[in-house]
Every structure is written in structure tokens, then in C-alpha cells.
Amino acid sequence: MSKVGFCAFVCLLFVCCCCFCCSKAMSTKVNPEAVNERPVIGILTQLVSSEDMKPFGRTYIPASYVKYIEAGGSRVMPIRLTHTTTEYENIFRKINGLIFIGGVANLETSDFARVAKIFYRLALTANDAGDFFPIWGTCMGMQLLTVLVAGENLLTKTTAENISMPLNLTEEAYTSRMFEGFPSDLLKALTQEPLTGNFHKYGVTVETFQENEKLQSFYNILSTNVAENEVNFVSTMEAKRYPFYGVQWHPEVNRFQWSSSRNFPHSHNAVRLSSLLADFFVNEGRRSLHKFDNPEEEASSLIYNYTPVFAGNFSGYEQVYFF
């Protein structure tokens, strides 16, 4: 049986320019790229695995991820796992970025993995052709981004469950796109204060990453952490030539999840970290000019067509969208 990427903290099962120039001499900064100020970020729905959540639907998105993206200045389109490849190709032409969220799913054989692979390939091709399209993976979503690049599941036990930690930033972090806009005091706090919530059993060790030619040439490691079993795992990464980003921890919980039985970081710096990363990713989305065919199609595709369910009494989330 192939390894399953457990990253569900939750249901937790306990498993689980325009530049106005006065003179030519002053025209220093002209941005040739058009900017899309009405981005829509897709969130791939996650398979329900917890018994408590099954009565509500087959797939779900915790509202925390939706709020996270909305707070960055974007709208959200939930993407179900039941479409055909052609339908996903159509959706791809309309959205401006994509998020793979945490959860519990087989990273090679599940519907979640199958659909993610379709979008990943479309994004590679688009970016190669100059059609900018960002992807972000959180927790199991980041694990999936390693499987998609390596072509195999390289996860091993790297348990860090219900623990907040500082990040051990690498040299690359200081020249990365992800952390470029961070004030220096926050970057420093990131290395000293427990600002990142971890809820995972598996991950990619630094050793595995460094021994894998495909991962090594595709991504830069931006941070590492030490797991309960003392192995060093990759906790943050960004692709060298593509706008693809992965975090093994959960930036959305810092602002949008409050279960007192979970170790969620809620300090001022933790909130700043969460805000800046959402701001960063949504801004990547503004560089994508994909759009819906018409306002009606757009309106009917957005998350506003759904109502989240109160889930605080049967999951680690306060609110969940079910599909």
C-alpha cells in the first residue's frame, strides 16, 4: 500500500503603471505587465475522511483557507473533484492561482491527487509560455507539490503534531520571493518565536530532498525544522523558475482558527506572518490575466454560492464548506 500523506490536523482524527512621468529623465519605473485587480484563486476541495464530517458531503474546504485568501484581496472559487479533464482545462483559463490545502488523501491515487496533477501540468505549460499562474500548497498540499515534481511519493515520518515552532531559515530564504516583502523585524521573529503551527505526521526530510535530483533542481528550501523523531524536514520551499510555493505548516490558522485544544499561534507576529503570506500569494495571482467568459459565469462559480457549516463541535475547525 502506498504511503498516505496525513496532514489533517483537524478532523484530526489525531492521525492525524502606470507611471506618470514629469519628464523622460524621471521615467524610472514602468511596469510593462498588466495587473489583474480582480483575481480569483481556486481552492481544490479536499476529500472528507473523518466519520464526523461524512454526513455533510464528500468533499470540503475549511473556511479558514477561504478567509485567508479573501483577506489577501481575492475571491475564491471552490473546485470539486468530479469534473472531466476538459472541464478542468476550462476552469484553468478562468482562475488566477490555485491552492492545494491540507487534509488526508493518497498523494498518488486519490481524486485529489489526480485533479492536482491535471492543474500542475497546465500550470507548468502556461508558465513556460509566459502565462503566469501561481500554485500554493499547505501541509499535505506542499507534500503533494513534492510528489508532483519528483514523480514519486518521498514522504517519511517527520511528525510534528500540534506544535508551533520558529523556522530555521536557510540562506535562500533571505533572497526568496516569498519573504522579500517581510520587514526585517518579522523575519527575525520568524526564526525565534513559535509562529508556525504544525499538524503533520509525514513530510520530506532534508536528506531525502537533497538526494533527489528532481526536487533539488526544481525547488529552493527556504526553511527546515526538526521533527519529534529528530529528523530535519523541509518546512518551506519555493520553486526556482515557477511561482509555486509550499509550506508544511499552516499560515491560515494564525488568524482564522481558534480551537483551544490546538496549538494555534495567535500572537501579533503570528498574525502579521499570516497576513503577509496571503498578501504575497494573492499578489502573485494579480499577475495572471485568466478570466471568466462573462460576469454570470463568474458569479455562479464563486464561493459566495455556498454557506459554511458550524463545525466547532465535531472538528478542529470553526466553519467548513461542504460540497
Ligand SMILES: *[C@@H]1O[C@H](CO)[C@@H](O)[C@H](O)[C@H]1NC(C)=O
Ligand atoms: C538549521 O539548518 C541548518 C542547515 O540549513 C542545520 O545545519 C542546523 O542544524 C539547523 N538548526 C536547527 C536548530 O534546526
Ligand SMILES: *[C@@H]1O[C@H](CO)[C@@H](O)[C@H](O)[C@H]1NC(C)=O
Ligand atoms: C495541543 O497543544 C495544546 C497546547 O500545548 C494543548 O493544550 C492541547 O491539549 C493539545 N491538543 C492535543 C489534541 O494534543
Ligand SMILES: *[C@@H]1O[C@H](CO)[C@@H](O)[C@H](O)[C@H]1NC(C)=O
Ligand atoms: C453541533 O452544533 C449544532 C448547532 O448547535 C447542532 O445542531 C449539532 O447537532 C451539533 N453537532 C454535534 C455532532 O454535536
